[in-house]
Amino acid sequence: MAFNYGQFVSGGIGKQLATTLGLPRPSRLRRHKLGGSLVPSEVLVAGHGDAPVAERVRHLLADAGVTVASQPSTSVAGVVLDLTAIETPADLETLRAVVSPALKTLAPTGRVIVVGRPPESATSVAQAAARRAVEGIVRSIGKEMRGGGTANTVLVAEGADAGVDATVRFLLSGRSAYVSAQVFHVSEPVGDVAAPADWDQPLAGKVAVVTGAARGIGAAIAETLARDGATIIAVDVPAAGGPLAEVANRLGGTALQLDVTAEDAGAKIVEHAAARHGGFDIVVHNAGITRDKLLANTEADRWDSVLQVNLLSILRMNEALVPAINDGGHIVNVSSIAGIAGNRGQTNYAASKAGVIGMTSALAADKRVLDKGVTVNAVAPGFIETEMTAKVPLATREVGRLMNSLSQGGLPVDVAETIGYFAWDANRAVTGNTVRVCGQMLMGA
């Protein structure tokens, strides 16, 4: 088995060595378990001024059977702070006063969630400054968190408070284990926000198309969406038919072999979904390839094949998928940290993955999509432990694993959980977002 730093320092001589040298020791992250509670213990809820979101969150927690704390203590596993009413940077003292003592005693795998308003809609320069400051604070908290904890910002548009619940739930839960230092934008919902009958089955009755589902992150996406109640249409190239069939059969879904770059790929998916499942509600554009080379050495075919598979195919398939997707559906694209930070030897890949981010925000605002009440979002995975990354040379791999606030690589399921969250009908107020699943990787914005 390949050397794994995280495992090496978790016990024995590795642990002693790491402690003596002051090396990072990654914590075991808290991940979602079927039938498990939302958070392991209490959640501290506070706010500035009349704090309307704090009130919502208290109700949400009460419904979920979580005790709301008003004081920091070792039994507090999460802090939700409502700063939607701040007017000037001076009001940020509220944040310091609440979060500073809370961090001292916060339980392992703790959560800090700060809810604010978008700076762009501020009514004064001072308010804009204060609102923008929140993001800087939370990113810094993310780097100070210990024990596998995360910190995230949720910016809620004026009048869109009702849409905040899904995101707060997601961030408190184990589903967001590897999501840190992200900014979630909650806006006016594109359709009815519908809480599921059972939060363990938020995708019950839904049909989800997942491309690139035969292995790696795609297989984890299919598995996670199926666990949450969806029926899976697992799509991959014919050459991956064997493993694809295995995934489809394990999840009780159907396998659809096609090349996403084929002219009729979208039409074939629509036809399969209509004939076999009576339509579809969720599309996850996950299929992707890499053809790494320095730009100086990149030939046209390497350039083109990556753009074809990772970006142009999605644009082409969406021409057929968007008109056919059920009203109130969800489209989720898979981008990459390389599309945000760039990566040496990956100009073609970065082009495609940055393109996905542009496509995501533009499609989310497209009239055809809005009219159908469909959300469009993207995830940008950082270093994720897959068969592919296991083949990366040792030093590069360990640097990738450790260069983030959680000092470890994420798991395919972490990417899948964020995609699942984007696909909730309870989550129609989040669209056009690109969320990184990277444990606050040091690369990129």
Added chain:
Amino acid sequence: MTPTSPRRAAILGGNRIPFARQFGPYANASNQDMFTAALEGLVARHGLGGERLGEVVGGAVIKHSRDFNLTREAVLGSSLAPETTAYDVQQACGTGLENALLVSNKIKLGQIESGIAGGVDTASDAPIMVTEKLRRKLLRINRSKTTVDMAKSALRIRPGDFGIETPANTEPRTGLSMGEHMAITAKKWGITREAQDELAALSHQNLAAAYERGFFDDLMTSYLGLAKDQNLRADSTVEKLAKLKPVFGKGEGATMTAGNSTPLTDGASAVLLGSEEWAAEHNLPVQAWLVDGEVAAVDYVHGDEGLLMAPAYAVPRLLARQGLSLQDFDYYEIHEAFASTVLSTMKAWEDEDFCRDRLGLEKPLGSIDRSKLNVNGSSLAAGHPFAATGGRIVASLAKMLHEKGPGSRGLISICAAGGQGVVAILEGA
């Protein structure tokens, strides 16, 4: 008289693993492994996980004695409900198509609502037998009651008894291999080397073109790293094939080469069938109807008919029962055991004497439009894992007929060892 069917049997889809050459990527795969893989791909494509089907009928021509319940074991290893019944059939190369007829007949009679018909064969993972003398002596040791008896029995074994045998492509009653039999027939019908090579080249070109346009995307599931039939030579030409030396037949007149004969192959296939109602309930579009089938046998031992000529007899009987002529079809799938098999069969149907004397017909069946023959390639290019060929052909033809449209017709003809032939008619839906 045309018997009236109480209801129709629908072909709903198929799946096979790519066929591999003997001792190729599937060298260590057993029949059970391969048939399970073919079933799993079929289950995945049609969303049948956990479903109890009416039955699964499979089988293999070359089989280990331990595989007495090969198909049932494959079902238990698949994602189908374990309550799905299964049985094996062995009818040489006719196995796969015969199985489709069996399942369709039960569906037509209302005994089952759904079923899978298929087959598998490995030329790599072959059972090994010891010499007959050694086998008898070993059995004797096995039934000895005392150690002394055992030692006595063991001492009877002579060095000359040792030796292993693997199943061969040989007819037990004539001692001739299938190729040698075919060489006799090819000579009798005057089938030229050029005509055989032409047919072989076209088989490769047609199969390659079918892959190119994605025809097999929903008919195949990759297995052990293989995503295309290993035997396929997309660049095959008559010129290249002309360079090969004959391997069957003797002397000047020998025309059959490794290029115009099917290679030994490993592979598996499976076809999903169901009643119209079952298909609708499961949201599975009907590809084609399995209309009717016929099996014939010829006396190649004492009579003078060729070993692989039985389909020439089965087809006219089937046509007569269905009130059709040989020309009433959009596609013909004549299994390419050897290029000369296809050519001899077609020549026989065109031959006045043969049709009158052997088939008892007033006039010849006539010729078939060659542009409708094996249009997506056949066994010369794909390979021929004996019991898997029927499933390959049924699934491909059903898809072709579905694309052609309702009412289109296809004819399947498969020759088999033992002088048998299985043929069937499919109608597009």
